Amino acid sequence: MKKKALIALLAVNITACGGGSSNSETKKEVLASVNAGSDQIVDEKTTIRLSAIAAPAEGAFSWTQTSGPILAGFPAEGAEQSIAAPEVKQNTQLVFQVKYAALNNTSATDEVVVIVSSVNQLPTVSIEQTAPTQLPSKYADTITLSSEKSFDPDSNGALMTYQWQQTKGEPVNLTSVNQVTLSFSHPLLDVDNATQFSLTITDDENGSQTNFFDLLLHKTEQVIDVDTGTTQSVNEFETVSLDASKSSALTPSFSCLWTQVSGTSVNLIQANQCISHFLVPDVDAAEQLLFAVTVTDEKNRIAVGNARVNVKTFALGISNDSGMTECFDELQKIACNNTEFPGQDADLGRDSVAQHLDKIGIGNSGFDFTKLNEFADELPDNATDFSCVRDNITGLIWEVKQQNTGTIPNTELREGQNHYTWFYSGDGNGGVEGIKGAANSSCPSNVDCGLETFVSEVNATNYCGGNNWRVPSYNELMGLMDLSQQGQTHLLNTEIFPNIPQQSALNHLRYWTLETSADGQSLSFAWILDMQTGNDLAYPKSNTGYLRLVRTP
Template identity: 55%
Template sequence: STLSFSHPLLENHTNLKWSLTVTDDEGGESTSEYDMTLNKTAQVVIANAGADQQVNEFDKVTLDASNSAAATSTYKCDWQQLTGKAETLANSNQCITTFYASDIDTNATLSFEVMVTDSKGRTANDSVFVDVAPKALGLINDTGVGECYNNTQRINCVSKDFPNQDAELGRDSFANRLAKVGQGNLAFDYTKLNEFADEVADDAQNFSCIRDNVTGLVWEVKSPVSGVVPNTTLRDGQNLYTWYLTESAIPQVGGARGAANSSCPSNTDCGLQSYIQEVNALDFCGGTNWRVPTYTELLSLVDYGKQGQNVLIDESIFPNMPAVSLLGHLRYWTSQTAVDGTSLSQAYIIDMSDGNDLAYPKSKTAYVRLVRSR
């Protein structure tokens, strides 16, 4: 009994005639007609760029001007970006277009304008703002896993039966849109440094250290194989050390000094602290604050995308790795003691051949890769 509609855009006054038929529950009916005039509108094209949006970096953003209107039966749209970091629109000449928000470090605002043109060439414009916030990716590397699987084989990562896999989440899932400084698999981002800590080309063959552009840490690159332990050079990757560290010259609990010239080329001892002191004395890569990495720092180098290979670290970035032992291990010390509640005689190692960790007796030997903050 009540009818309503929105007044359309009109170029001229337009007469309408309505016919109303009322039918009762016994089949009786009556019809009447009603005439009305719709006036022409001041605007014949109205552009509608849609509501303002809030998104995160790397999100897929849709710009939708399909709620625009024109007096003619058809119209077209053309989008352009007005402000902010330049984005690539999928179809800038369609009313609905998309883009992926770029990699940013701080909050940013983008603005876009759509021009709507009717079939007679008349236009109208409207704009929309898109506020972009950085994703909470943290200051740590992802796992290096870039593939998804079901129970038996590799599959596309968007699967309702096997959702939220490692490759779909975190920094690695946006690797193709990350603004990387250097090189590395997926989201790993490394820059090579020479002996003075100056940057060198990504394809340089001679380099002494590596800067991790995600964590900001600088890592030791081992020198080439130079002989048979202990007849090796100081930073030969084959050298092994027991866990012995000091804090303010006081030995940490549970540490054990390895005998001199046993598993390393040191006339003092083959404990970690002696190695740190010798490297710092060199002002190696422009730093004297070299140390043993924490558990989390060392784990950040492991690339689990290399599972099934002998070494789970990028050997183009970290060359001169020691040979994998007959038992299949490449154990590297962390600085963290394993708290067993009694002797504190074990510290955590991370095995670069399988990515596992282990509470390892401090009196045994393992490899070491030093790190420092910038």
Template identity: 50%
Template sequence: MTIEKQRSVLLTCLSAMLVLGCGSGSDSSNDDNTSAPLSVNAGSDIALDEKLTFSVNAVASPEGGTFTWRQLSGPQIEGFPLEGAKQEIIAPDVKQDQTIELSVEYVAPDNRTVSDNLVVSINSVNLLPVVSIKQTAPTSLPSQYGDTIVLSSSSSFDPDENGQLVSYLWQQVAGTAITIADKSSADLTFTHPLLEQNDEVTFSLTITDDEGGQQSNELALTLQKSNQLIFANAGANQSAQEFSTVTLDASASTSVDGSFRCNWVQQSGVTVTLDNSDVCQTQFIVPDVDAPESLIFELTVTDSANRSDSAQTQVLAEPKALGLINDSGMNRCFDNSKELINCVSTEFPMQDAALGRDIHAGLLDKVGSGPEAFDFTKLDQFAGELPDNAINFSCVRDNISGLIWEVKQPSSGTLPNTQLREAQNTYSWYLTTVNNGGFAGVEAPAQVSCPSTVNCGLDQYVTEVNEINYCGGNNWRVPTHSELSSLLHFGQQGSGSVLISDFFPHSATLAIDGVLPYWTMQTSAEGGQSAFAWAIDMFSGKDIGYPKQNLGYIRLVRDTSNDD
């Protein structure tokens, strides 16, 4: 009970005594309890350690009433409220020092009520972690170079009933310096280093519990020396498409002193050119391949003591899907107003000259020849191959698409007194053997724009060329839009024609209505009817919807996929 409460009880008693002594006519035998002083004392404040048992014993006046204990604050203790003056209570398990306030309420026999409080101070008693370390990997001991070593703390624990281990800190305190990736996990993992002599290493582990208590322990283990003191590592096998850049990397090799020099030698596959064969990290460009091909490289590493080791790696070179049609030949990039110095522009990205086959032109293993990525072979009158520098040839094979194209005869006279395949001959679009949209076109009159004595329509021209078994074939036809477009070299725009003159000489040069129209076999929806067909303007390379009754130039093509 506090001093103030004791003083209050004393004054009350003195007052009662004065009344009894001075009152006139009072009955000294009056047993009425309502005049008795009322008090309760919970006892002195208590201090003790967690989980210990303590007693409380309340005293009250007048006697004969009931006592009720209640918990007012602090960590909850089960069982409250408690009835009775004397109680045995177990202090709770706490993580830090705590204070509990108890109250006792006394109800006198006359139902008057009085209360008093008691403070219980509980000291936290933390049991420190038990730190246990053992090696759990490799399972076969002693460990050797390259093994993964695991030191486990799984047997460590917090002896407190409700305690927890919250953090770990590993440190190396002795021996050859080990590279440790993670020092804060329950387990320590590292790779057995390359050693010239056995070496004892020691690791310390400090564990912290949930009350901030720390405990440490150490483990020493012997790392074994290696009979081989240098190891070559040529890197993992790779796959790469033709024309891509491949890196050969020996940086995962190791030596006992940490230094070594490298040398690369190609063992098999189509020959490549390494940037530098005497460095540990080198590159090469995958050459042109027609089918997947294995390139084998051998690495030799040598240390300062002239010890060496070798290893191999494989690069699977694979063809790149560049398509079965030629690129555009465009080799220049532009902004809004001018030609750019180079095509590396973030403001004007993904331009034609920076994409497709043409950017690999210098690396392509061509069957024939041609500018940029174009690959043509000149053929004689029987479709036999001729040298790339042949001047006289009858047709041209596109080695990308496999199509064979008509090469025109030189101009020899004035229309209609010309030869069958002269470039200056023109024809109306008249085709009955293709999807003509319901309108076959118009047959131009004979011997007006061509030397034919029948008519100057496309059907007639195709028939007459096939009848002479031109260039060893009788399946010549009018090209599709995409086929004819594959011949265009847009890098030549502005120079007169987008056809490559080295392979397509004697081409037409006379404009018709301001364009140089070459027919395709496909009907155009121009005008919403079937009276137009697609043509390509060989001045600009643009396609145009051209009236079928108009005259246009023609260059035939044939597919050799069904040839014997």
């Protein structure tokens, strides 16, 4: 405020009124002065009153705002002004300047400071129950308390934070307590639980308000809730866990006992624990296994629940596996299903679950053969006198060679040491029938030693109850080889296929297939499989090889 000019003006006026001759004094010009009034403190949204005084009289007042949030109506003319204090979030300073212009062309200015105080209205906290829709709530219902109708009375205010808390009653499980809504599950109760919840809301000016909500949780009919999870879908040979550990009881602990109700029988491990497990057995078709668990609390109160397991058959295919049941790294044998050396032969297929297979007969790894007599009737697995064998995987019946007794050609028709050239006049010979080996050369036949003649002579005997014996295909013959025996004398199970010839006889154990090979320079080659090494070869049809016949029942 500029008050010195006004004081000087008044002093001059007083002097002029004293004694003495006016003729001896020169009249002095009066300079303009103005006073904007005292600084003020007002509340937001109230009226600010500005009032200025000035000298000499009859001049003009003009107000302007020089600082603070811009207000409408400035500049304004007149000594007095009334304006609305703005709405503010914190104490705010406004500065107004008044300019006074006197009639004698002199002027003066002054300023006044107005502090606008923030007046915060606290939040209005509203709480209501919005779930469940059917009241009163019961066990396992989701209870929701909502504050969506809460608001900030300030016209430009905002609700910033929410804080829920349980203030009365036995504690319930609260998870998210800083949202607009509070949700929790109605617990197991054997007595009513009178609860109370508080909600504190803080606004954008850090003002907070709290409200309370009383809620009666009613006791439940059940005192144990058995939880066994959802229905599981698994493959045969998998390990399955039955889990009732997430069940609820009113006592600190509870016990469990699992039993099987229906389905293929399984061996439950730790059936008296809340988490039990079992290995899914070999099943012939998809089925559902049903289990029951009895949960007992510390007061010997019980409840029973069920668990269902849908079992699917494992896709093992209709052919034999390789026989490999071991896995390796670049140096040594390792455990299978190794993530650093994945997808090995022993990790996959029938052999990977061989120890769990419900076999009809006998065989290493995933192989399954049944011994048959001369009429193709089944024999016990331990029979030593048998005529042929049935592959229970493919359904094919295989020739079992007669014991090697003589010296070629003085041998029996089906001795293992007999060998033959590839000659076949039927369809699929590639247009090259091959060569008939000379009679009594590598076999006892008086006709020739080609494979077609051997097939005809065997069928003529109605061997092992059939006359549809034939030379196997490449894949059929390969299905007999147990590749886990590589490095051994041969790759066949001698308990199933006895009377194998000595490797030294021909320096190989190569057996013919019926398939002509296109690998050679002409179609005069056929595929042959070496039962010692596991290799396949495109072999000249004029050479001799061993034969093992097969038929379809």
